[in-house]
Amino acid sequence: MSDNRQKPRLRKSRKLHLGHIAFMRAVVQGLDTYESWNRYLRLEGEHQDRKLVNRTVQWIRDEFAAAAKRHARPGTARLVGIDAQKSETRQAKIPTLEEFANDNDLADFSEAEQLEHFIARYGRQSTRQTRRSQLIAKQLAALDWLERLVVEPPKADDLIDAWLHPDLAAHLKSVDIRTLKQLADRINGLGHHWSNGVPAIGKNKADRIVDWLNLHATSTGLSIGKHVGIPRKRLDRHSLAGIVAPTTAVVPLDKLIIPAELDGSEGDCRLPQAQCRMAAQNDRDAIACWVRSKSRHEVGPRALSEESEAVDTPISILLSRPMTNTQRAYWKEAERFMLWAVLVRKRALSSMNPQDCEAYVAFLANPVPLRQWCGPRSRERWSPLWRPFEGPLSQSACRQAVVILKNLYRYMEENRYLANNPWHDIRLPKNEIAVVKSRSFTTAQWAFLEQRLHELPDTSAHRRLRVALYLFYETGMPLKEALDARVGHLRVVAQGSANQVDAYSPAASRAEHHLEGVRDVIAISSRLGEELSGYLVSRGFHPDLAHPSNRHVHVLGKATDIIKRAPWSPERLRRPDPAAGISANTLYLQVKTFLKNCAQAIAPMDPDTAKQFTAASSHWLRRTQAAQHPKGQEREAID
Structure with a gap:
């Protein structure tokens, strides 16, 4: 395959910007182009790729020449096509006077006679230098004229094809980025790893694109936030708050x-x-x-x-x-x-x-x-x-x-804010036919789940699962609240007390008492209290839920035996903080996995219940508590 097929020539649809002019000024003057390339044209690729640099220079010259011809200046078109560096190379091959004399059988002539023949052949050095200086001056003047004629500042709504190398533009368009504004929005919107998912654009190319957008921020009005250069995990809520400016548009x-x-x-x-x-x-x-x-x-x-x-x-x-x-x-x-x-x-x-x-x-x-x-x-x-x-x-x-x-x-x-309700007579859209008729468990189904729950191996994660399921069932607590709950929020209501409740009664979850430093306390049954007490001991805490050391401990914590079950895990996972909580995804997946396993176990005997278990989630346990105890607490929730 030819080199041209591997690396297509730059398309004529691309536009010239000030960076192209600045770089060509360095080329014309014979300066080291490394710094200029990295400052103005690094987006094109690496300066070490000489073929790429030569193709880019030739494309710029072709664009200059085409513009000059369109304005009836053929002389300027020829002028910008002259490569001053190649002219300098040819001049550097002029022999010395001694070499000239030896090569032309003038060794026996006097030096004055040799010099006369040399000047007749090559001219005087000062004249050659003057001609080269004049050529450079004319080319620089032509660049000044072309800058006013053909250079355009990038605009936010410009297509990326107009400014980026065709290869880069093709990769960005494959993920539906077509304008500079869409490109800047993706960068600001995803942050540090914005190029993830864009084929063939790694960190180096991503950094070049960001540098180019910053260079042209004045003309495009597209500002790249400082957060883009910082890994997401190191950014807090306050650092992210200012990324989207308040506006009258589709924003939060x-x-x-x-x-x-x-x-x-x-x-x-x-x-x-x-x-x-x-x-x-x-x-x-x-x-x-x-x-x-x-x-x-x-x-x-x-x-x-x-x-x-x-x-x-x-x-x-x-x-x-x-x-x-x-x-x-x-x-x-x-x-x-x-x-x-x-x-x-x-x-x-x-x-x-x-x-x-x-x-x-x-x-x-x-x-x-x-x-x-x-x-x-x-x-x-x-x-x-x-x-x-x-x-x-x-x-x-x-x-x-x-x-x-x-x-x-x-x-x-x-609440007397409005005089009437415009939604009052709006009919609800027809509901789709539900595969599952009820989103709660029957008493028999809950008994089966309890049985399977206590048949699980005695691991830290399974102890946590038992506490979580009883907590959902007994209190009707939403997933978010269960994850945020601390042991100091819970109070065991003992049987036989003034607030006597049966195990798993919703009355327990309704009882509220004041403890010092805690505004809302959720009462739980002694059965759940015993389960939680054993779970706390397995995490290295005091068995008494009311002990001061347990006050800020998360009710649902990270698995403490992961070093035994998964010794290959990273150090930060193998030695977790026993008081810390877990993510919503961790608990959700654990509950869903347990229910799925229960569905597989009961499927041969009761296919309908298996379907219920497969479709179920932690929210079903909350509804089960309300369904089995209709006089219990009513909690508003989204099904």
């Missing part, structure tokens, strides 16, 4: 700049502020108050410490604390609706009417334009690539969105 709701006429302070359906029963001056505050109302109590570090510094608005209060899964689900749907209302309908949330609501239901099934509204789930909220949707919603997801928005407006109406 806390970054949305809402025009004063659309913020809801004077909404069409608003009641007088004096009648409002919640601390909300506008629609965004109303949403924050509603989301906060969806958590009975807070579980986590803030629940065990003093209140943080005072904050002024409902949304700042909400965002200063971790949200439960239920709260995040409610926030997501309200955020989507408010973005659509402000950006598409140009109406405040408190000015929406039934026609707006019907239009939004249709939008959920087809959120266009897709690039503006939809993006991968993996894009975090700090990222410019974040979008509120992944794509069109299914019927069941649309139905859930409508249910949540009905709840939002009912809350605002009941």
